[in-house]
Amino acid sequence: MTKEITSKSLLQEAIGLIKNRQVKKLNAIWLEVTGCSGNIISFLNSENPGLDYILTELVNLTYNNTLMTSEGEFAFKEFLDTLNTEFILLVDGAVSTKENGFYNIIANYEGRPITALEAIKMAGEKAKYVVAVGTCASYGGVSAAKPNPSGSKSVDKVINREVIKLPGCPCHPDWVVGTLAHLVSFGKPELDNEGRPLLFYGVTIHDTCTRRGYFDKGIFAKKFGEEGCMFKLGCRGPVTKTDCPRRQWNGYVNWPIGANTNCIGCAQPRFPDGMEPFVRY
Amino acid sequence: MRKTIRIDPITRISGFLETKVEVEKNTIVNAETSGLLFRGFEKMLKSRQPLDAIYFTERICGICSAAHALASTAALENALKVEVSINDLYVRDLMHGFELMQNHLRHFYNLTIPSYVKMPDIKPLYSEQYSDYRLPEEINKKISEHYITSIQHSRLAHEGLAVLGGKAPHAHGIFVGGVTVNMDAYKLSKVRAIIYILKQFINDYMIEDVYTISKYYSDYFEKGKAYGNFMSYGLFDKYPDPEITYVKPSVLINGKKSSLDGNKITENILHTWYVNNKETEKPTEDTEDSINLSKEGAYSFIKSPHYDGYSMEVGPLARLILAGEYTRGISCMDRNIARVLETKKIIGIMENLSNRIQLVSTNQKIYDIPDQAFGVGLVDTTRGALGHWVKIENKLIKYYNIITPTVWNMSPKDGAGKSGVGEKSLIGTKINNIKEPVEVGRIIRSFDPCISCATHLVSDEHEPIDIQVLI
Numbered sequence: 001m002t003k004e005i006t007s008k009s010l011l012q013e014a015i016g017l018i019k020n021r022q023v024k025k026l027n028a029i030w031l032e033v034t035g036c037s038g039n040i041i042s043f044l045n046s047e048n049p050g051l052d053y054i055l056t057e058l059v060n061l062t063y064n065n066t067l068m069t070s071e072g073e074f075a076f077k078e079f080l081d082t083l084n085t086e087f088i089l090l091v092d093g094a095v096s097t098k099e100n101g102f103y104n105i106i107a108n109y110e111g112r113p114i115t116a117l118e119a120i121k122m123a124g125e126k127a128k129y130v131v132a133v134g135t136c137a138s139y140g141g142v143s144a145a146k147p148n149p150s151g152s153k154s155v156d157k158v159i160n161r162e163v164i165k166l167p168g169c170p171c172h173p174d175w176v177v178g179t180l181a182h183l184v185s186f187g188k189p190e191l192d193n194e195g196r197p198l199l200f201y202g203v204t205i206h207d208t209c210t211r212r213g214y215f216d217k218g219i220f221a222k223k224f225g226e227e228g229c230m231f232k233l234g235c236r237g238p239v240t241k242t243d244c245p246r247r248q249w250n251g252y253v254n255w256p257i258g259a260n261t262n263c264i265g266c267a268q269p270r271f272p273d274g275m276e277p278f279v280r281y
Numbered sequence: 282m283r284k285t286i287r288i289d290p291i292t293r294i295s296g297f298l299e300t301k302v303e304v305e306k307n308t309i310v311n312a313e314t315s316g317l318l319f320r321g322f323e324k325m326l327k328s329r330q331p332l333d334a335i336y337f338t339e340r341i342c343g344i345c346s347a348a349h350a351l352a353s354t355a356a357l358e359n360a361l362k363v364e365v366s367i368n369d370l371y372v373r374d375l376m377h378g379f380e381l382m383q384n385h386l387r388h389f390y391n392l393t394i395p396s397y398v399k400m401p402d403i404k405p406l407y408s409e410q411y412s413d414y415r416l417p418e419e420i421n422k423k424i425s426e427h428y429i430t431s432i433q434h435s436r437l438a439h440e441g442l443a444v445l446g447g448k449a450p451h452a453h454g455i456f457v458g459g460v461t462v463n464m465d466a467y468k469l470s471k472v473r474a475i476i477y478i479l480k481q482f483i484n485d486y487m488i489e490d491v492y493t494i495s496k497y498y499s500d501y502f503e504k505g506k507a508y509g510n511f512m513s514y515g516l517f518d519k520y521p522d523p524e525i526t527y528v529k530p531s532v533l534i535n536g537k538k539s540s541l542d543g544n545k546i547t548e549n550i551l552h553t554w555y556v557n558n559k560e561t562e563k564p565t566e567d568t569e570d571s572i573n574l575s576k577e578g579a580y581s582f583i584k585s586p587h588y589d590g591y592s593m594e595v596g597p598l599a600r601l602i603l604a605g606e607y608t609r610g611i612s613c614m615d616r617n618i619a620r621v622l623e624t625k626k627i628i629g630i631m632e633n634l635s636n637r638i639q640l641v642s643t644n645q646k647i648y649d650i651p652d653q654a655f656g657v658g659l660v661d662t663t664r665g666a667l668g669h670w671v672k673i674e675n676k677l678i679k680y681y682n683i684i685t686p687t688v689w690n691m692s693p694k695d696g697a698g699k700s701g702v703g704e705k706s707l708i709g710t711k712i713n714n715i716k717e718p719v720e721v722g723r724i725i726r727s728f729d730p731c732i733s734c735a736t737h738l739v740s741d742e743h744e745p746i747d748i749q750v751l752i
Contacts, residue, residue: 037295037342038346050433065290067292069400070405070408105317149325169340224461225463258447260462261461278330278333278337
C-alpha cells in the first residue's frame, strides 16, 4: 500500500467515525505567525479531500487569518472563545521573540496589541494537540536564518509541551490533512524522536528517489537539466526525510527533482543555513 | 466628534496589517496603515551565495513565491550577463501566469467575496460581524457556491505551475539562464488542458460574479480612490508580438504617461520604526537600517517608497490603465473589477504563449559568479511592481534590496507627511454605519495587500529598545 493511499484511507476512516458520532469533530486554530503564510496556501491546495470537505467534515476551523470572514476584535474573540474548548493548535511560521515578540503583532484586543508569542503561549497551554506546520514552526526555518534578525524560534522552544512537527517548505497538504485525520480518529500518530509522524517522514528522499538508479550506477549530472543523480550538484536528498519522491506535489504531478533541480533540504532541521549552497557546480 | 476605529487584524490578506481610521461626521478624515511583521530578509541575504537568492527570496511570500524567483533570477541574470532564449522566456512567463491565476482566483473568491456575499454556515467562513450584505438570496447562494468551486481552480493553477516548476508554493523551475524543465508533449498538453479549464471558469463565472457584486455595491465606485498615479515595471512585455503582450514598463503621473526610469525609485523611513543616518534611501545602495520601536511618529515596518517624488499605486488596476484597457475609474470597486478583467486577459496570453512553446531541452549551464557585479530585476507581478537589487562582491552577496508591490500600496506617511496610497484611499470615504465600519476592510482588500512581502527588511544593531510607546 502506498503512503498516499494510507493517508487517504485514514481520512476516510476519520470522517466515517465523525459521521457515526463515535468521534466529536474537533475545533482547530490555524495561527499564521512569522513566516510567509505558504503553509496555509499549500493547505488550500489539498486535493480529495479539498478545503470545503476538510472544513465541513473533518475540523471546525474557528480561527485563521487568511480564510476567516470576521476581522479585528470580532475575529480575535473567536480565537479566545476557542481556548475554552477542546481544540488543535496549528502553527504556521516561527515565533518571533525579539522585543518580547513585538516584531509580530497578530491582533489588537481591547486596545492591547497581542504578539504572536503571547498568542502561542496562551493557546499552546490549553490545546489538546499542538502541530507545527512547516519548517519555520518546526525548526525556525528561513525565518530564523542567520543572523536571525527577528529572534525567531521553533514552536517547541517557546512552549513547554509536546509539539508534533510537520516540516517542509511548504508542508505538503497531505502531511497536514493526514495528521489531522489521525488526531481526530486515532489520537497521536507514531512519531520519530524529533516529533515527526513516521507515516510521512520515515525515510530519506534518497532512499526512494526516482533518480536512485543513477546514483547506484555512478551516473551524475553536472548541471540542472541533465540526466543523472544530482548528488554532486549538492542535492540534499540523502539527509532529508520526507516522502516527496513517491507522493509528489500539487495533484501528484511533479516534485523538485522531477523539475531537474536539487532537493534543497527544505524539511531538514538545519534548513536553510545548513543546506546551502542550494547548488554547487 | 472624532471617533477612532482600529481594525487589527485585517483578515483575508497575507500577513499582519493594522488599520486605524479617524471618523468625523461619518467620513474618514485620517488613516494609518501599519505593517506589523518584521522578518529581516535583506539582512539574512548578506554573505550568502548569489544563486541561492532565488529559492531563498521565494520564502518571503507563500502566495507569490514564483514572483520573487522571477525578480531574483532577473537581477542575477542582469549581474551575470546571462541571456535567456525566447522559448525559455515563454515557459517562464507561463509559470508566472499560473501563479498570477492562483493569486487572482484566491484573492477574488476567498479573500474578497466574503466581504460582499454572506457565506454558508461553515467555520471560519460564516460571520455575524456585519449586516451589510445586499445580494438577493438566490444570487448570494450562487456566488457562495462559486467560492467553493473556485477552490479546485486555484489549486489547479498551482498544479500548472508544478508541472513546469516541480512544486508550488516555492517552485524550483525558474532559474538563472531560463528554466530547468525539459519541455515535452505531455507536459505541454497538461498545462494547456489546465489553461482551458481555468479559462472556462473565468469566462463563465468570475467575470459575471464581479459585475453582479459591483451592481449591488455601486457606492464602492465612489469609495477608496487614491492619488491616481500609477506604475508598472512591465508584465508580458518582452515580445514584439501583441498577442502575448500586456503592459510595458511605464508610469502615469498627474494624467501624463511616460516610460519607466528605474533610477527614480527611492524609499523614505520617517514614519517607520527603522533608523538610519539618511531618511531617504536608494535601493541601488547598501541601506543598513536599525530598528527603534519607540521612534517618535513611527507606526509601521513598511517603508514609504516614491517614484520621482510621488507615491505610486501598483497592481491590476494600474496595469490595465497603463495598457489603455481600462478607463472607468480608480475606486475600490474599479480595483476589484480590474483584477478580474486582468485574470481574463492573462489566461488569454497564457493560451497564446502555450501555442508558441517549442519542445526543446533546457539551456541550463554551469554559472560562474563574478568577483564584482550589480544587478537589477524589475518585474510586475500579482500585486504590482516588484524590484530586487543585488550587489555581488568576492562572489558573495554584498547587499540585497527588495521593494515589493505592497510597500508601494500600503506605505505609511512619507517624509513630507503625505499619506501612503492605501491611507489616501480611505480618507474621504463615507462610513454608512459607524457601528459596522465594513468599508475599511473592503477598501484595503481591494489592493490585495501582502504584508509578509512588505515587511521583510533590515537589521537591528541597537538594542534593547523601549516598547512602552506601543503598549
